[in-house]
Amino acid sequence: MKPALGDSVHYSRYGVRTGETRCCLALITEVPQSLTAEPLDGCPNGTQDEWIASVVILAPNGYSFEQDVPRDEVLHEPGTWHSGEECD
Numbered sequence: 001m002k003p004a005l006g007d008s009v010h011y012s013r014y015g016v017r018t019g020e021t022r023c024c025l026a027l028i029t030e031v032p033q034s035l036t037a038e039p040l041d042g043c044p045n046g047t048q049d050e051w052i053a054s055v056v057i058l059a060p061n062g063y064s065f066e067q068d069v070p071r072d073e074v075l076h077e078p079g080t081w082h083s084g085e086e087c088d
Contacts, residue, residue, distance in 0.1 A: 001083045002046060003028045003053045003071070010084050011057045011069070012076040021078055023087035029065070030054035036068045055081055 003009070011026035031053050035043050040050055051071040057064050072080035076087070 001051075001071070001073075003031050003051055005029070005031065008084055009053075009055065009081045010076075010087050011055060011066075011081050012072070012078050013057070013059065014078050021076065023076065024060070025058045025084075026055040026081055027058070028053045029056050030067070032068070037070065053081065 005028055007028040009026050009028060010023040012021055012023055014020070015022045031051075032045055035041060035045055035047060035050060035052060037052075040047050045051060052068045053071070054065070054067040055069050057066060070080050071082060073082045076082055
């Protein structure tokens, strides 16, 4: 999935009370031109199907903004976003 401004995605986070990984709604607010983490730092965003995006996270207890959030379609690790098609 190539992210675009305004896309609805899922953001994985730790549950506030349980500590378990939970998904919540997020919206893409920016898609930078370049990746920011090694080994692809400086490469065009999307190189080797690696994507980062800035998101606004809409959680039950409020909202927050995060920049340079990596996509993780497989493990859904906390601090990552993935397409809204499935969630743990």
